Amino acid sequence: MSVPSPSVAPVLDRRGFIKIGALAGGGLLVGTYFRFGAASALAETAPAAVASFAPNAFISIAANGTVTLIAPNSEMGQGAKTALPMIIAEELDVPWDKVTISQGDLNPAYGRQAAVGSGSTPGNYGPLRQAGATARAMLVEAAAQTWGVPAAECTTENGAVLHRASGRHLGYGELAAKAATLPVPADVALKDPNDFKLLGTRVPGVDNEKIVTGQALFGIDQTLPGMVYAAYVKCPVFGGKVASANVDEVKKLPGVRDAFVLDGINGLTPGVAVVAGSTWLAFTAAQKLKIQWDQGPGVSQGSEAMAKQAEAFGQADPGAAVPAGATAIEAAYHYPFLAHATLEPQNCTALFKNGVMEMWCPTQVPSAGQRSVTQGLGLAARDVVVHVTRLGGGFGRRGSNEFSLEVAAIAKRLEGTPVKLTWMREHDFAHDNYRSNGWHFFRAGLDSAGKVVALHDSFVKMQGGPGDMTGGGFPFNAVPGSQVQSNKLSGTIPTGYWRAPGDNGNTWATQSFVDELAHAAGRDPIDFTLGLLAAVPGAGAPGGPAGARGGRGGGGFVPAKMEAVLKLAAEKAGWGKKLPRGQGQGFAITHTNNAYVAVVADVTVSQQGVLRIQKLTAVVDAGLIVNLSSAEAQVQGAMLDGISAAWFQKITIEAGAAAQVNYDDYPLLRIDNAPPAVEVNFVKSIAPPTGLGEPGLPPAAPAICNAIFAATGKRIRTLPIADQDLKWA
Amino acid sequence: MSSFNLNVNGAVHAVDLDDNTPLLWALRDTLGLVGTKYGCGIGECGACTVLLDGEAVKSCGLSLKKVGSAKVTTIEGLARGGKLTAVQQAWCKLDVPQCGYCQGGQILCATALLAAKPRPTDADIDSAMSGNFCRCASYTRIRQAIHAAAGQPTAAS
Ligand code: FES
Numbered sequence: 026m027s028v029p030s031p032s033v034a035p036v037l038d039r040r041g042f043i044k045i046g047a048l049a050g051g052g053l054l055v056g057t058y059f060r061f062g063a064a065s066a067l068a069e070t071a072p073a074a075v076a077s078f079a080p081n082a083f084i085s086i087a088a089n090g091t092v093t094l095i096a097p098n099s100e101m102g103q104g105a106k107t108a109l110p111m112i113i114a115e116e117l118d119v120p121w122d123k124v125t126i127s128q129g130d131l132n133p134a135y136g137r138q139a140a141v142g143s144g145s146t147p148g149n150y151g152p153l154r155q156a157g158a159t160a161r162a163m164l165v166e167a168a169a170q171t172w173g174v175p176a177a178e179c180t181t182e183n184g185a186v187l188h189r190a191s192g193r194h195l196g197y198g199e200l201a202a203k204a205a206t207l208p209v210p211a212d213v214a215l216k217d218p219n220d221f222k223l224l225g226t227r228v229p230g231v232d233n234e235k236i237v238t239g240q241a242l243f244g245i246d247q248t249l250p251g252m253v254y255a256a257y258v259k260c261p262v263f264g265g266k267v268a269s270a271n272v273d274e275v276k277k278l279p280g281v282r283d284a285f286v287l288d289g290i291n292g293l294t295p296g297v298a299v300v301a302g303s304t305w306l307a308f309t310a311a312q313k314l315k316i317q318w319d320q321g322p323g324v325s326q327g328s329e330a331m332a333k334q335a336e337a338f339g340q341a342d343p344g345a346a347v348p349a350g351a352t353a354i355e356a357a358y359h360y361p362f363l364a365h366a367t368l369e370p371q372n373c374t375a376l377f378k379n380g381v382m383e384m385w386c387p388t389q390v391p392s393a394g395q396r397s398v399t400q401g402l403g404l405a406a407r408d409v410v411v412h413v414t415r416l417g418g419g420f421g422r423r424g425s426n427e428f429s430l431e432v433a434a435i436a437k438r439l440e441g442t443p444v445k446l447t448w449m450r451e452h453d454f455a456h457d458n459y460r461s462n463g464w465h466f467f468r469a470g471l472d473s474a475g476k477v478v479a480l481h482d483s484f485v486k487m488q489g490g491p492g493d494m495t496g497g498g499f500p501f502n503a504v505p506g507s508q509v510q511s512n513k514l515s516g517t518i519p520t521g522y523w524r525a526p527g528d529n530g531n532t533w534a535t536q537s538f539v540d541e542l543a544h545a546a547g548r549d550p551i552d553f554t555l556g557l558l559a560a561v562p563g564a565g566a567p568g569g570p571a572g573a574r575g576g577r578g579g580g581g582f583v584p585a586k587m588e589a590v591l592k593l594a595a596e597k598a599g600w601g602k603k604l605p606r607g608q609g610q611g612f613a614i615t616h617t618n619n620a621y622v623a624v625v626a627d628v629t630v631s632q633q634g635v636l637r638i639q640k641l642t643a644v645v646d647a648g649l650i651v652n653l654s655s656a657e658a659q660v661q662g663a664m665l666d667g668i669s670a671a672w673f674q675k676i677t678i679e680a681g682a683a684a685q686v687n688y689d690d691y692p693l694l695r696i697d698n699a700p701p702a703v704e705v706n707f708v709k710s711i712a713p714p715t716g717l718g719e720p721g722l723p724p725a726a727p728a729i730c731n732a733i734f735a736a737t738g739k740r741i742r743t744l745p746i747a748d749q750d751l752k753w754a
Numbered sequence: 755m756s757s758f759n760l761n762v763n764g765a766v767h768a769v770d771l772d773d774n775t776p777l778l779w780a781l782r783d784t785l786g787l788v789g790t791k792y793g794c795g796i797g798e799c800g801a802c803t804v805l806l807d808g809e810a811v812k813s814c815g816l817s818l819k820k821v822g823s824a825k826v827t828t829i830e831g832l833a834r835g836g837k838l839t840a841v842q843q844a845w846c847k848l849d850v851p852q853c854g855y856c857q858g859g860q861i862l863c864a865t866a867l868l869a870a871k872p873r874p875t876d877a878d879i880d881s882a883m884s885g886n887f888c889r890c891a892s893y894t895r896i897r898q899a900i901h902a903a904a905g906q907p908t909a910a911s
């Protein structure tokens with residue numbers, strides 16, 4: 026069996042190459058190996074960054090015809106573990122029920138294994154198609170040689186090669202051993218996407234039966250013989266350290282095995298570890314810790330002071346001018362810090378034995394977890410073995426891997442004993458890498474005809490982390506001379522990747538402000554946006570304007586695609602109905618991860634101010650849809666996730682620490698507030714698939730806020746919505 | 755420390771644990787039934803839902819002392835003899851799980867609802883299921899799957 030190694034493989038182009046070898050049992054093994062130069066560089070310099078996708082996948086076909094695929098990146102609900110093998114099965118012409126999927130451990134042979142940035146499907150689509158088609162071509166060749174007929178006379182169907190002229194057929198399993206001896210063809214024909222049979226259908230998740238019967242899948246479910254249970258308590262003030270702790274007292278509590286301070290480990294936030302005979306005993310003992318913290322300078326930080334600092338930026342900034350004669354419109358928008366609040370709290374399991382750290386990690390980026398352990402504990406990468414478990418939600422949280430180093434540091438002290446570290450929910454809220462807060466100070470000018478003649482934005486966020494405004498995206502690219510400035514708050518609040526980084530807050534602000542401008546201009550908001558889209562330089566050109574970027578899609582923004590999804594959403598949602606006061610429709614658009622999404626929301630707001638979301642209508646152009654079931658679920662879930670955050674959630678910082686400690690003060694959307702109707706429409710396309718785990722999120726909140734304005738005349742400029750008074754008379 | 759005879763999924767298990775130990779942790783760490791999940795520990799999220807004599811309850815706030823001799827059903831014990839219940843089948847077929855972490859609790863809660871109200875309305879579903887968070891917000895399909903398990907045509911998607 027041939028396993029490519031990054032040490033011998035140079036950085037290759039996107040086509041990559043195919044490796045092949047025989048399985049011990051006489052099967053055929055085909056792997057694709059490819060790396061993206063940019064992705065590698067990004068991952069090297071920023072371990073927790075949203076890397077472009079750079080995996081490595083293997084197909085094996087056993088003599089009994091079973092096809093096995095190693096899913097190289099983590100499953101967290103986005104459906105990659107089902108969608109990726111579907112791509113291979115399609116090109117391979119193998120029945121779906123013959124495919125077995127196995128989750129890959131961290132292994133250099135698979136390249137970079139990062140499940141971030143909605144990259145799993147777009148990153149794997151081409152290489153996996155090629156892997157499937159290559160295997161199919163070799164099986165055909167094996168059959169042709171066996172029968173002594175030209176390969177061109179053979180076809181494939183349902184996991185078998187057929188020679189119709191003679192009525193012969195051989196199953197893939199029967200051909201695997203012979204195929205493994207053949208040279209790998211350099212170029213193979215891929216299917217015409219119009220002929221796809223499996224892709225685009227609804228395929229339920231491969232782990233569904235295990236989930237509905239409660240089998241151990243998640244990191245928190247890992248159980249090893251003789252395992253002990255740990256809790257780890259860090260200073261609630263960001264940057265604080267342990268001055269002293271009553272560890273000797275806590276060690277004597279019933280069921281407690283050990284308690285100790287961890288400090289001075291490279292990359293580890295200092296804290297106190299408690300190890301006990303069960304999670305419950307570890308948690309209750311952790312609550313009995315009396316710790317003197319050295320809080321450090323971080324204690325002076327607070328959300329109120331940050332708001333003042335942001336205001337000062339907004340006022341100090343002279344801003345770009347609005348032309349004489351135009352009506353100036355100014356508005357300030359603010360969104361708060363958000364926690365990820367994955368339902369499975371952060372956790373990790375490790376065993377240190379014979380110099381090897383073996384780990385079971387619910388992580389989106391296993392290599393980053395491994396690196397933190399090698400760097401923190403001075404272990405070689407080959408001595409840190411990482412198994413990847415299912416993730417009880419990711420949303421970007423598990424791109425950072427503090428839990429890996431924490432449990433490894435504890436396991437190293439308890440050599441020979443397996444340790445499971447579980448974060449108490451309170452610690453999970455206190456030590457997140459939050460979605461950054463942000464402020465937009467907009468200034469626009471409308472001429473007497475209601476045309477936007479100026480559009481400027483002064484943006485402020487916490488320093489570090491993603492989510493910056495770069496300018497150049499829609500709607501700024503529709504208005505010549507537009508200026509976007511970006512300012513940073515000083516501070517040490519840890520921020521990180523949160524589903525649809527940047528767009529998750531900035532699209533809310535910009536799409537709300539565009540709605541304000543439409544109303545100020547006395548125009549229908551959809552017509553107004555269509556006018557802006559038509560003003561993007563190069564709009565109307567088939568390939569879209571050169572260099573124009575929208576959202577963080579990274580690709581060229583094609584206004585015509587945006588226009589098409591918006592028009593279709595308006596039609597599907599019955600846009601433009603005359604509605605009584607208290608009912609309203611609103612919409613918003615985004616170009617995120619290269620997908621184009623328009624969302625129309627129908628809401629009602631009672632006179633007492635009670636908001637009900639009646640219906641969401643989404644139209645999505647995400648290229649070819651691989652698995653219609655998970656694609657639809659991702660858009661439904663992403664929209665509701667965006668609404669959940671915008672409606673209810675905020676993390677406020679008080680005296681350098683997060684003020685919210687559990688779900689009772691950081692509520693998630695519950696089923697009784699979920700809209701009764703959620704409609705997701707995909708534009709039929711055979712273009713390569715874009716990302717889809719995130720793009721549904723950004724437009725949902727502004728669509729709701731714009732609908733609230735239509736219903737009540739109240740403009741939401743500060744989130745969450747629940748903090749605003751929606752009463753009307 | 756006390757001895758308890760816990761009746762879980764049709765079998766009696768003798769355990770020696772502190773009286774205040776929540777059922778959640780006895781199930782997960784002592785009996786190895788990890789299908790019951792920890793989410794918040796304060797009764798907010800519903801990830802720890804089990805059936806207690808057929809009623810959906812949150813096991814993170816239920817001490818062993820209070821469990822007594824009641825019959826506990828966890829998600830592992832719902833399918834008897836390897837046959838999935840109608841609720842479990844509907845969950846698989848309609849592809850409800852996203853990350854899946856909340857779904858054991860959702861399924862048990864839906865099972866208790868359908869036992870009490872075999873033909874629930876959307877309003878019945880919302881009121882019975884609103885104690886169970888889904889962080890992935892799979893609510894649209896949860897409603898559809900409950901209707902499907904009840905043998906009712908699904909409401910508007
Ligand atoms: S863990 Fe029991 S309700 Fe959340």
Ligand code: FES
Nearest residue numbers: 853854888889890
């Ligand atoms: S499926 Fe992820 S929490 Fe419900």
